[in-house]
Amino acid sequence: MAEPDPLTPPSDSLIADEAMALGEALPVVSALGVDETFYEKADNRWLEMWRSMVANKAALVSMFFIVFLAIVAIVGPYVTPYNPIETNMSNALKAPSAAHWFGTDQLGMDVFSRVVVGTRVSLTVGLLAVSIALTIGIALGAVSGYAGGRTDTIVMRLMDMMLAVPSILLAITLMAALGKGIDKAVVAIGLVSIPEYARLVRGQILSIKQNDYVAAARLAGNSDFRIIFRHVLPVAMSVIIVRATLGISAAILDTAALGFLGMGVQPPQAEWGDMLGRARGFIFQAPHTLLFPGLAITLTVLAFNLVGDGMRDALDPKSRIR
């Protein structure tokens, strides 16, 4: 066997078997065929996501609708044509007219005013319930995914137990324990949707944890707490935001269901689901009393779903609309 010379210049000894020929990374955006110089400055993730959202017509229209709903929720109670809780039995169950756009209900209350006022309840409940579920769900999922082992098993089996019971049934059970009222409905809906978020966050963290930058963060002397909040969760955030958007619509629907069963807001406060529940005896006499609150629920839920879908597509480079 010939002797290899230890002093061979490095250019000879650096051979391709070490190189995976990844080469210099190409600018990612060039593949999209768009102006690269423009993209190099901005944080192109969010810009591209925004462009994709705008290109998705359904999501765009839905976004405008949600903005409109938000405005209605804020200013609605001050601009309603009638007092939404004022009864007028002589004027009950009137069909839509110029005076009462959506007609009146079985107690003679103006349906339009009640639908407008109900917007605030539904949106608030949706956002609050999702906030509760997100906060607890992210905490549980993060701890479970990051710690692994026994902690993970215990937390996840607990979540599985909650998922085994239909969420609305669990919410009703919780309401029975907590008592009636919209604030309790928020808590109940928030609590029953924890497992979905916990599972999602756990899954994300399990995969992000594998990245070397998490190991690097540990080598830099970060505490586990800082690693989770500074290095792991921000990367998972986009997926969580999409799920939360879809979660708002589910929470609104659950509120309506609880309202329909008479467990949400208490009369005479206006809430869409509660309106449906109380008017259901008059479905043949005065269908408008159910039609308008029902439409409000449907359109709101649809809008949040479409925006959520749009965001998911926008965040996934493979299904991104260009």
Place this chain on the structure above:
Amino acid sequence: MTEPLLSIRHLSKHFPVDTDLLGRTTSVLKAVDDLSLDIYPGETFGLVGESGCGKTTVGKMLVNLYRPTSGEILYGGRDLAKLTTSERRAYHREIQLIFQDPYSSLNPRMTVGDIVSEPIRVNRLLPPDKVDDRVSYLLNCVGLSANCKNRYAHEFSGGQRQRIGIARALAMEPKLIVCDEPVSALDVSIQAQVLNLLSDLSDQFGLTYLFIAHGLNVVKHVSDRVGVMYLGRLVEVAEKRELYRNPVHPYTKALLSAIPVTNPAHRRERILLEGTVASPIDPPPGCRFCSRCYAKPEGAGGCDSEMPELVEVSPGHFVSCHLFAAEEGDQEMRALHEEAR
């Protein structure tokens, strides 16, 4: 001779692969098995071996990302496992790692400035108003301009990303850097640049390297001493020149013969290994290389039943092979890998 900066004694890492109903381990993967070596201040120790031989596991144990199953990692004479919390923090500062994959080692949501300054901020190595200057200085040291600070990692090429990773490791002011195949994910032309950068930095900052690679060619360029690993065990350790001139272990010989030569006049006989690599899961007794060895005596002697010890064949040159254990006799069976002083 000087005291070693870091000593590894009988280090093993076994991963459980199968457990019975009661959670008892029924079979283990011996990623690293009874490995001992010393690293001296200022040197570059090259650790080579094929994929899956456990070299990365050794590196990760040194930086405490993995906990050893058994054995000791002695730093400044103290065992890593027995350090107090504050001593361990100091240890972490002084031993850093450069990762293999420059694409997964940088957080996509952080700017380069944040990535490089984080070790300084977390450990309060400098007053906050001095951090920025330090980051600029570190980036300049690794050949990047200071105005990279506000950009994100995805805006850089593989070689540049690896430089950012090196700057991050340097930010801790380490004494020893474990380089885990730092150039194997890079283009050949970039490899040389990064290797030259590493050797410049070693002079500038007085660094010691444990350089992990899967081929002898890269290691030849940077190392002072080289250790060859095969299936979790060290089969040969020697000074670089000695190892390349006079390899003794059949596996080292085969590895060296695989390095392509540019000069056709120097072409040498290629040793082609036959057979398959033995499984590190519940490995058979005896020499790990036995199944592929072309030099084993007829009938395999003790090769398939007895584990060869690491013996010194010439000063500073150790090998773990029955061929040499038999020749040199028992007086050479010294304590594992103790340098001739």
